[in-house]
Amino acid sequence: MAVGSVELGKGGKVINGPSIPDSKYFLIKQLLKRSPYIHTFKPCLWFTGLFIHIHFLRIYILHIAHTFKLKMAKYSAKQWFVKERTGDSLEVDKTFELVAKELSTDDLTEGQLLAKSLWFSNDPTQRLWINKDSVEGRLYRAPIRNGEPMETYGIYEIVESKAADHKKGDLVFARGHWSDYCVLDTDSKGDPGAFLFPVMGDPTDLLTLGVTGITAYFGLLTVGAATSKDSTIVVSVAAGATGSLVCQIAKNVLGIKNVVGIAGSDTKCELLKKSCGCDYALNYRSPSFKDDFKEATKDDIDLYFDNVGGEILDMALVRMKEFGRVVACGAISLYDDMKGPGGKAASAGISSDAWIQVVCHKIRIEGFIVLQFADQIMKALTDLGTWAAEGKVHLIKDIWEAKVEDVPQGMLKLLKGENTGKLITKVVHS
Numbered sequence: 554m555a556v557g558s559v560e561l562g563k564g565g566k567v568i569n570g571p572s573i574p575d576s577k578y579f580l581i582k583q584l585l586k587r588s589p590y591i592h593t594f595k596p597c598l599w600f601t602g603l604f605i606h607i608h609f610l611r612i613y614i615l616h617i618a619h620t621f622k623l624k625m626a627k628y629s630a631k632q633w634f635v636k637e638r639t640g641d642s643l644e645v646d647k648t649f650e651l652v653a654k655e656l657s658t659d660d661l662t663e664g665q666l667l668a669k670s671l672w673f674s675n676d677p678t679q680r681l682w683i684n685k686d687s688v689e690g691r692l693y694r695a696p697i698r699n700g701e702p703m704e705t706y707g708i709y710e711i712v713e714s715k716a717a718d719h720k721k722g723d724l725v726f727a728r729g730h731w732s733d734y735c736v737l738d739t740d741s742k743g744d745p746g747a748f749l750f751p752v753m754g755d756p757t758d759l760l761t762l763g764v765t766g767i768t769a770y771f772g773l774l775t776v777g778a779a780t781s782k783d784s785t786i787v788v789s790v791a792a793g794a795t796g797s798l799v800c801q802i803a804k805n806v807l808g809i810k811n812v813v814g815i816a817g818s819d820t821k822c823e824l825l826k827k828s829c830g831c832d833y834a835l836n837y838r839s840p841s842f843k844d845d846f847k848e849a850t851k852d853d854i855d856l857y858f859d860n861v862g863g864e865i866l867d868m869a870l871v872r873m874k875e876f877g878r879v880v881a882c883g884a885i886s887l888y889d890d891m892k893g894p895g896g897k898a899a900s901a902g903i904s905s906d907a908w909i910q911v912v913c914h915k916i917r918i919e920g921f922i923v924l925q926f927a928d929q930i931m932k933a934l935t936d937l938g939t940w941a942a943e944g945k946v947h948l949i950k951d952i953w954e955a956k957v958e959d960v961p962q963g964m965l966k967l968l969k970g971e972n973t974g975k976l977i978t979k980v981v982h983s
């Protein structure tokens with residue numbers, strides 16, 4: 554057989570020459586049959602095949618890499634840790650430390666989420682969590698220890714999920730961390746404060762109602778048992794998140810005759826009168842405060858909603874009616890270096906005068922922690938939502954934007970009285 558020729562048998566089968574086994578390749582075979590350049594053509598075929606194989610291999614490798622990348626999604630997070638708990642006036646640099654951390658899906662165990670922080674709730678109680686003097690077992694939750702991440706309630710967007718009920722892109726309300734990305738557990742492991750549930754509606758409404766709205770609701774109506782029969786109710790820290798709602802419920806829902814709000818500036822007092830239904834709005838920094846207080850409470854107090862403790866609590870105790878009720882909601886003047894109204898040192902104890910009044914006037918003082926009403930939250934949110942829709946209650950929000958580096962400033966804002974209404978941090982991502 555001459556060089557370059559192909560001998561074909563029945564059906565075009567090559568019986569002598571390069572073997573092409575499949576009759577599907579009839580065209581090629583015909584080409585080969587006619588080609589005097591079979592020796593040039595054969596290597597070309599090999600190279601074409603090799604090229605196609607490499608091409609598909611490349612696509613396959615890219616696909617694997619892409620899948621692997623998704624599985625291994627990484628997030629560069631910055632997270633605040635408690636460096637040194639403090640009983641003194643808070644100084645961010647001494648108390649907290651910002652740590653860069655790489656988070657990836659590999660860090661997640663079953664039931665966990667990797668979440669992007671969107672909004673943080675700023676709560677005075679966070680100051681107690683990191684107070685050096687907060688004793689394990691004597692706070693309503695475990696204090697945060699040195700070296701642990703700083704916690705916060707907030708709204709988070711799920712970016713990676715290993716929990717069947719939560720998918721990427723969903724928003725959740727949860728107790729997470731002061732960080733731009735964090736890992737959230739969907740299992741509370743029996744911790745009543747470790748909430749995690751889906752967000753519906755405006756996230757800032759939920760932070761306002763879901764954290765402090767329910768505190769105002771249960772504090773006033775359940776603990777304080779306030780009714781329209783009460784004629785004078787006094788509220789401290791009245792222009793804050795909880796206080797502003799207590800005043801509005803007292804006036805606009807219960808119709809209490811004399812609602813007295815106490816706050817730290819004339820501007821806040823103006824808001825209390827104009828928007829929160831207060832009959833009296835008293836600035837505790839004013840030199841006439843004590844006299845103003847006497848005037849506003851001349852008929853004595855049925856119910857005092859205490860958010861501040863210290864000197865104002867003392868003043869209220871000596872003006873209570875017989876069987877008057879004191880709702881001990883908080884004592885913010887004692888949380889940070891015992892600074893009382895106007896920056897003066899607060900009396901942490903109740904004065905002897907006031908204590909005698911507690912006995913003689915059969916005053917009931919009852920503390921509470923809103924978490925104790927966890928099973929009734931839906932009823933509270935429904936009522937608050939209805940009152941808001943009816944215009945009886947306005948949600949007063951103070952939203953500030955912060956990069957994760959600036960988040961601790963929110964705690965200082967609360968302690969310095971820079972907020973009006975509910976202070977919410979909108980987390981800015983670069």
Ligand SMILES: NC(=O)c1ccc[n+]([C@@H]2O[C@H](COP(=O)([O-])OP(=O)(O)OC[C@H]3O[C@@H](n4cnc5c(N)ncnc54)[C@H](OP(=O)(O)O)[C@@H]3O)[C@@H](O)[C@H]2O)c1
Binds near residue numbers: 895969
């Ligand atoms: N028991 C519970 O379950 C529960 C739940 C939530 C909140 N709370 C308590 O409710 C209170 C109010 O908290 P909130 O979340 O509604 O926040 P908030 O009222 O917005 O708290 C911040 C306000 O507190 C006032 N304040 C800060 N330092 C003060 C000081 N040394 N003396 C007097 N007033 C001071 C400032 O208002 P002025 O400018 O008017 O002074 C500041 O704007 C706190 O005591 C908190 O611990 C209790």
